[in-house]
Amino acid sequence: MIVRRAIKNDAVVAGGGAIEMELSKYLRDYSRTIAGKEQLLISAMAKALEIIPRQLCDNAGFDATNILNKLRQKHAQGEKWYGVDINNEDIADNFAACVWEPAVVKINALVAASEAACVILSVDETIKAPKSQGGGGSGPPVPGGRRGMGRPH
Numbered sequence: 001m002i003v004r005r006a007i008k009n010d011a012v013v014a015g016g017g018a019i020e021m022e023l024s025k026y027l028r029d030y031s032r033t034i035a036g037k038e039q040l041l042i043s044a045m046a047k048a049l050e051i052i053p054r055q056l057c058d059n060a061g062f063d064a065t066n067i068l069n070k071l072r073q074k075h076a077q078g079e080k081w082y083g084v085d086i087n088n089e090d091i092a093d094n095f096a097a098c099v100w101e102p103a104v105v106k107i108n109a110l111v112a113a114s115e116a117a118c119v120i121l122s123v124d125e126t127i128k129a130p131k132s133q134g135g136g137g138s139g140p141p142v143p144g145g146r147r148g149m150g151r152p153h
Contacts, residue, residue, distance in 0.1 A: 011103035014094035016083030017053025017071070019106060024049040025075045045114075056084045067091060 006012075013019040027046035031039045053071060057064035067084060070091045074082040083099065085092035094100075 005104045006102040009102065009104045012100040013103050013106055014081040014083055015099040015101040016085065016092075016094040017056050018081050018083030018094045018099075019101070020049045020052040021071045021075050021083065022080045023110075025072070048113075053084050056086070060084070060086050060089070062089050 024046040027042050027049070031042035031046065034042070050068060054064045054068060057067045062084070067090070071082060071084070074091060079093065081093050081095035082091050083094040085094070085097070
């Protein structure tokens with residue numbers, strides 16, 4: 001499925017967490033320009049995107065904090081294709097190193113993750129919603145006011 005999509009749509013991005021770090025940088029910069037709750041949400045999304053390169057480092061047995069700091073520095077300098085280099089336990093320009101991922105796959109993954117987060121927040125908001133002002137019950141009253149007590153004798 002991924003190969004078929006890659007053949008139909010030839011757009012690629014650098015792998016190794018490079019695109020996630022660049023998106024994180026962009027979102028962090030954008031969040032500093034707005035105020036309110038939106039700023040917190042956008043910053044949280046930026047932080048969540050950095051989980052991908054962190055997990056790559058953890059899986060390879062690297063010091064994730066050191067690698068992520070190097071990646072943040074490179075991306076702040078405008079080097080948008082830098083990602084985790086598994087072979088040399090460092091960072092590298094993964095686009096030049098031919099570590100590519102189909103852009104369609106990356107877009108679909110980001111959209112699916114965002115939709116999942118929205119569903120979770122929606123359910124959480126539903127649970128926190130105050131009770132309605134109506135009669136309070138959702139059905140007819142139970143005789144004796146005892147629900148779930150088993151069959152009467």
